[in-house]
Amino acid sequence: MKTKLINYLEMTGFSWLCPVVRLCSGESPREQVNEIINVIGLPLIAIAAFLFIWAGTASQVKTSLGDLPGPSQVWEQAQGLWQEHQAEREKEEEFYQRQEERNAKKLEANPDAEIKMREYTGRATFVDQIWTSLVTVFTGFLVGALIAIPMGVACGLSQKLYTAISPLVQVFKPVSPLAWLPIVTMVVSAVYISDDPMFEKSFVTSAITVTLCSLWPTLINTAVAVASIDKDWINVGRVIRLHWITQVFKIAIPAALPMIFTGLRISLGIGWMVLIAAEMLAQNPGLGKFVWDEFQNGSSDSLGRIMVAVLTIGLIGFLLDWMMLTLQKVLSHDKNAGR
Amino acid sequence: MTKTQVGKSTDNQEIDVMNVVSMTKPVLVDDDVAIPDEHHPRHFLDLSGVSIEFQTNKGPFKALDNVNLKINKGEFVSIIGHSGCGKSTVLNIVAGLYKATEGGVIVNGKEVNEPGPDRAVVFQNHSLLPWLTVYQNVELAVKAIFKKKKTKPEMKEWIEHNLKLVHMDHAMHKYPAEISGGMKQRVGIARALSMEPTVLLMDEPFGALDALTRAHLQDSVMEIQSELNNTVIMITHDVDEAVLLSDKIVMMTNGPSATVGEILNVDLDRPRDRLALANNPAYNEYRSKVLTFLYERQRRPRG
Numbered sequence: 103m104k105t106k107l108i109n110y111l112e113m114t115g116f117s118w119l120c121p122v123v124r125l126c127s128g129e130s131p132r133e134q135v136n137e138i139i140n141v142i143g144l145p146l147i148a149i150a151a152f153l154f155i156w157a158g159t160a161s162q163v164k165t166s167l168g169d170l171p172g173p174s175q176v177w178e179q180a181q182g183l184w185q186e187h188q189a190e191r192e193k194e195e196e197f198y199q200r201q202e203e204r205n206a207k208k209l210e211a212n213p214d215a216e217i218k219m220r221e222y223t224g225r226a227t228f229v230d231q232i233w234t235s236l237v238t239v240f241t242g243f244l245v246g247a248l249i250a251i252p253m254g255v256a257c258g259l260s261q262k263l264y265t266a267i268s269p270l271v272q273v274f275k276p277v278s279p280l281a282w283l284p285i286v287t288m289v290v291s292a293v294y295i296s297d298d299p300m301f302e303k304s305f306v307t308s309a310i311t312v313t314l315c316s317l318w319p320t321l322i323n324t325a326v327a328v329a330s331i332d333k334d335w336i337n338v339g340r341v342i343r344l345h346w347i348t349q350v351f352k353i354a355i356p357a358a359l360p361m362i363f364t365g366l367r368i369s370l371g372i373g374w375m376v377l378i379a380a381e382m383l384a385q386n387p388g389l390g391k392f393v394w395d396e397f398q399n400g401s402s403d404s405l406g407r408i409m410v411a412v413l414t415i416g417l418i419g420f421l422l423d424w425m426m427l428t429l430q431k432v433l434s435h436d437k438n439a440g441r
Numbered sequence: 442m443t444k445t446q447v448g449k450s451t452d453n454q455e456i457d458v459m460n461v462v463s464m465t466k467p468v469l470v471d472d473d474v475a476i477p478d479e480h481h482p483r484h485f486l487d488l489s490g491v492s493i494e495f496q497t498n499k500g501p502f503k504a505l506d507n508v509n510l511k512i513n514k515g516e517f518v519s520i521i522g523h524s525g526c527g528k529s530t531v532l533n534i535v536a537g538l539y540k541a542t543e544g545g546v547i548v549n550g551k552e553v554n555e556p557g558p559d560r561a562v563v564f565q566n567h568s569l570l571p572w573l574t575v576y577q578n579v580e581l582a583v584k585a586i587f588k589k590k591k592t593k594p595e596m597k598e599w600i601e602h603n604l605k606l607v608h609m610d611h612a613m614h615k616y617p618a619e620i621s622g623g624m625k626q627r628v629g630i631a632r633a634l635s636m637e638p639t640v641l642l643m644d645e646p647f648g649a650l651d652a653l654t655r656a657h658l659q660d661s662v663m664e665i666q667s668e669l670n671n672t673v674i675m676i677t678h679d680v681d682e683a684v685l686l687s688d689k690i691v692m693m694t695n696g697p698s699a700t701v702g703e704i705l706n707v708d709l710d711r712p713r714d715r716l717a718l719a720n721n722p723a724y725n726e727y728r729s730k731v732l733t734f735l736y737e738r739q740r741r742p743r744g
């Protein structure tokens with residue numbers, strides 16, 4: 103039971119909780135306490151020191167929007183943003199309720215009356231923006247992975263193909279996706295025309311931008327991983343005369359999985375960073391737009407609210423990476439990855 | 442050129458075992474009989490005039506030159522030589538993983554031109570797929586080879602049977618990372634045996650193991666061999682291992698352009714016991730013959 107719990111914690115990246123579990127089960131208490139001081143205490147001290155320095159120095163910086171906010175002001179703003187979000191949700195509920203009541207009355211008067219339901223078009227709150235950004239980054243990232251992994255496998259299997267597309271990859275890889283943004287925007291508005299679009303144009307633009315930058319790390323990692331598979335593993339497949347498709351799915355991809363995941367992790371990290379910048383630049387809905395709007399807003403609360411957004415972006419980036427790492431540990435044979 | 446009699450394992454009772462080592466260029470078994478019809482080779486496995494050249498940055502490199510070797514059904518043959526002499530290349534050519542530049546290999550009347558399960562290979566570093574369990578590793582091979590010939594329960598039984606043969610049935614559902622090096626190699630052997638090979642090829646199968654584990658595995662291999670009576674080619678650089686296990690030891694000259702130097706028939710009764718053999722004069726004689734070849738006549742040029 104204890105070993106199972108510890109394995110589970112290590113698998114999910116909560117290895118810092120292991121000494122607590124061991125302590126609770128009464129295993130060499132002194133050692134565990136030392137371990138807890140190490141793995142939990144030290145980071146806590148660092149965080150406390152950071153908050154202390156932040157609180158001490160922030161008020162020294164005077165800007166045109168007032169002092170730079172310290173931790174307590176940022177915390178207030180965070181609560182404020184949450185209350186705004188809840189207020190907005192309440193308004194939305196009330197709006198739909200009113201509509202339903204009105205429609206019910208109409209039907210009572212005339213059963214054949216046409217009923218209309220209007221969408222609530224309130225202001226997007228901070229939480230809505232987080233959600234938009236997350237959906238966008240995952241869409242872009244998944245499309246990127248769906249292109250990059252098969253391409254990478256093909257390049258890894260065929261030296262000729264790799265040689266052929268290598269110069270293209272080398273040239274496009276260092277291009278900041280933000281440079282692509284104007285072109286993507288123009289192309290999307292020219293090509294993506296429909297009366298009842300499934301997605302917003304801004305969403306498509308942002309997602310494609312994420313795709314463009316998340317392609318390369320996955321593509322290159324996959325190609326290198328597949329090309330450098332242990333020759334004996336390939337020979338095993340040849341001796342038992344596996345069909346080449348089986349060879350790819352049973353040997354090449356599982357063998358390359360740890361490195362593919364490393365590529366995916368890098369891709370998602372870059373995608374998340376680029377998305378925020380793209381949203382700021384293109385005024386596409388999302389966390390980036392929130393930051394930019396607050397900046398333009400220029401109220402005395404703005405800096406605090408931007409700081410909340412900055413910390414949120416960091417926390418989400420961290421969670422995304424943790425998610426990928428856990429997924430990698432569960433799916434691939436290399437259980438020691440990324441420790 | 443003197444021709445020395447080199448007996449086949451079947452009739453070497455008539456020949457003084459000490460005389461079978463030829464001192465000259467490789468002399469083939471059965472030189473004294475008529476060359477067999479090309480379409481009906483008399484030998485189970487027949488390498489004739491095999492040469493191989495690799496293209497390197499410094500131009501072509503001839504690793505093997507005119508290797509001739511004939512092996513009978515059920516024989517256990519070791520190929521021994523210094524490292525870099527192309528022993529493994531010979532094995533890879535028989536496996537079909539490399540293509541000979543000249544000459545060819547005939548196994549059981551069919552020319553070898555691609556790898557196949559009839560010539561199963563036990564790789565030096567076990568080559569188990571780390572993301573599959575022991576059982577699944579064998580299963581991958583069994584499923585690929587007996588797709589239409591065995592039903593699912595038959596396959597399961599066959600996989601378990603082979604793992605039992607190498608005494609690994611207790612760890613069937615463990616991953617390779619969870620078992621020891623010797624156990625991994627046992628599984629590698631089980632996987633190869635599960636292919637029902639006509640020839641079992643082993644490429645320094647115990648090279649990476651410590652001496653005690655190696656002895657255990659050698660005993661296992663002898664036990665399996667007495668049960669299944671497979672034709673086996675084993676690459677080794679261990680003299681004791683070669684003498685203990687083999688019916689025939691093929692000694693290779695140093696590369697480049699390595700070839701078969703001598704062939705020694707080992708005529709010791711089976712089952713062989715390593716402790717009893719330690720004081721057996723015949724055993725020690727075979728040993729010293731191989732050692733003489735390796736360390737006197739084929740001494741490494743530098744060190």
